[in-house]
Amino acid sequence: MNQSAAPHSASSLPRPVLIAGLSIAIGGAILFSTKAIVAKLLYRYHIDAVTLIAFRMLFSLPVFAAVALWKMRTGPALSPGDRWRLAGLGLVGYYLSSYLDFLGLQHITAGLERLILFLTPTFVLAINAIFFKRRIAPVEWAALLLAYCGIVLVFVHDLEGGSGSTVLGSLCVLGSAVSYAIYLLGSGEMVRRIGSLRLVAYAMCVSSAACILQFFLLRPASMLVQPAPVYWLSLVNAVFCTIFPVFMTMVAVQRIGAATASQAGMIGPVSTLFLGALILGEPITAVQLAGTALVLVGIYLLSLKK
Numbered sequence: 001m002n003q004s005a006a007p008h009s010a011s012s013l014p015r016p017v018l019i020a021g022l023s024i025a026i027g028g029a030i031l032f033s034t035k036a037i038v039a040k041l042l043y044r045y046h047i048d049a050v051t052l053i054a055f056r057m058l059f060s061l062p063v064f065a066a067v068a069l070w071k072m073r074t075g076p077a078l079s080p081g082d083r084w085r086l087a088g089l090g091l092v093g094y095y096l097s098s099y100l101d102f103l104g105l106q107h108i109t110a111g112l113e114r115l116i117l118f119l120t121p122t123f124v125l126a127i128n129a130i131f132f133k134r135r136i137a138p139v140e141w142a143a144l145l146l147a148y149c150g151i152v153l154v155f156v157h158d159l160e161g162g163s164g165s166t167v168l169g170s171l172c173v174l175g176s177a178v179s180y181a182i183y184l185l186g187s188g189e190m191v192r193r194i195g196s197l198r199l200v201a202y203a204m205c206v207s208s209a210a211c212i213l214q215f216f217l218l219r220p221a222s223m224l225v226q227p228a229p230v231y232w233l234s235l236v237n238a239v240f241c242t243i244f245p246v247f248m249t250m251v252a253v254q255r256i257g258a259a260t261a262s263q264a265g266m267i268g269p270v271s272t273l274f275l276g277a278l279i280l281g282e283p284i285t286a287v288q289l290a291g292t293a294l295v296l297v298g299i300y301l302l303s304l305k306k
Contacts, residue, residue, distance in 0.1 A: 021256030025264035028248030033268040035241035036110035037275050039102055042233050049102040051223055052237075054215035055230070056098075057208035059238030064208065067201040075198055085190060086199070090206025093183025098207065099214075100176035107169025109282050112158050114272035115151055115295050116173040121302050122147055123181035143301035150294025157287040196250055204246075263303050266296050 042052050078086070105113055122144055128134040136144075159166045183203075191199055215223075252261040269292055276282035 018256060018260075021252050021261070022264050024248050025252035025256065025261040026267050028245040028252060029265040029268040030271045031240055031248070032242075032245035033114055033272040034275060035237055036105055036113050036272055037279050038233055038237045038241055039105045040110055040276075040280050042230060042237070043106060045227055045230050047223075047226065047230060049099060049106060050215055050218050051226075052234070053099055053102050053211045054219075055226075055234035056237045056242060057211040059235050060242045061205065061208040061212075063243050064201050064204040067197065068205050071195075071198040071201060075194065078194070082190070082194070085186070086202045087206050089183055089187055089190070089199070090203035091210055092179050093187065094203055094207030095210040097176045097179040097183065099211070100172045100179065104169040104172030104176065107165045108173065109158055110276040110280065111269070111273040111282060111284075111288060111292070112154050112166075112170065113173050114269045115154055115292060116170060117177050117180075118266075118269050118295055118299060119147060119151065119174075120177045120181050120184070121299055123178050124184055125302065127181060127185055139301060143298045145298070146301070147295045147298030150291040150296075150298065152291075153294065154288055154291035157285065157291070196253075200246055200250075263300065266300060269295065 039052060101113070101117065104116075125134075125136065125140060125144070129136050155166070155170060187199060187203075249261065249265075252264070256264075273284060273288065273292060277284045
């Protein structure tokens with residue numbers, strides 16, 4: 001299942017196909033964004049990011065391992081070079097990015113976390129400009145300015161609230177977004193050669209192994225014994241916030257194309273903001289709404305330019 005599989009633009013698709021694809025993309029974006037809410041609920045049971053991510057990967061690994069074995073048997077063999085690249089992509093794109101994200105969530109609100117992660121396309125643009133000498137167009141500069149003004153607005157608002165170490169948490173999530181941007185840049189050529197499903201399955205297996213190994217190196221095995229709600233919430237985190245969104249996004253990209261699926265994903269930060277208020281009791285203020293709107297407009301402009 002390749003991300004370039006959608007040969008037509010969204011405007012040329014039959015209306016039922018477009019609506020179905022958009023619905024899948026929106027559902028996947030909301031589910032993926034919900035991981036921040038689930039993580040906040042898990043932190044109420046006094047577990048840390050190392051334990052949280054280990055449980056997430058323990059529950060999701062069987063599915064990704066099954067897909068990896070299936071693709072290993074049906075697809076062509078990988079070269080040694082490809083295997084090393086996949087290992088690197090799995091460590092940077094899913095292990096490091098996820099760990100920094102959950103680490104940051106211990107200190108900042110779910111709404112701010114989702115907005116910072118939503119800046120990933122701007123980091124892709126910046127890396128392209130710095131390392132590959134790609135020129136940034138005026139409309140892209142305007143999009144960057146809008147997006148970062150929105151982040152600064154929400155960040156300063158949360159900083160005044162004094163809840164946790166907002167600076168530390170924001171830096172961790174910022175590192176997560178940069179890590180995932182590096183993964184996106186590094187995976188582009190491999191996606192075209194081996195397919196997105198195979199790439200994600202292998203990379204997630206590498207990430208799972210790293211997260212589980214990290215747990216046993218840093219925590220005693222007795223930490224695996226937790227209250228029942230931790231297991232249930234971890235299962236929700238693995239199935240509904242990891243496995244389902246990954247495959248739903250792939251299906252959406254195949255049906256309506258990557259650009260349209262990406263734009264539909266802009267519902268993510270908005271859904272996190274309102275779910276945070278509904279489930280976690282995080283307040284929604286005019287400043288947060290204004291900052292969120294600026295970020296969404298900026299990323300939307302970037303997606304149109306792309």
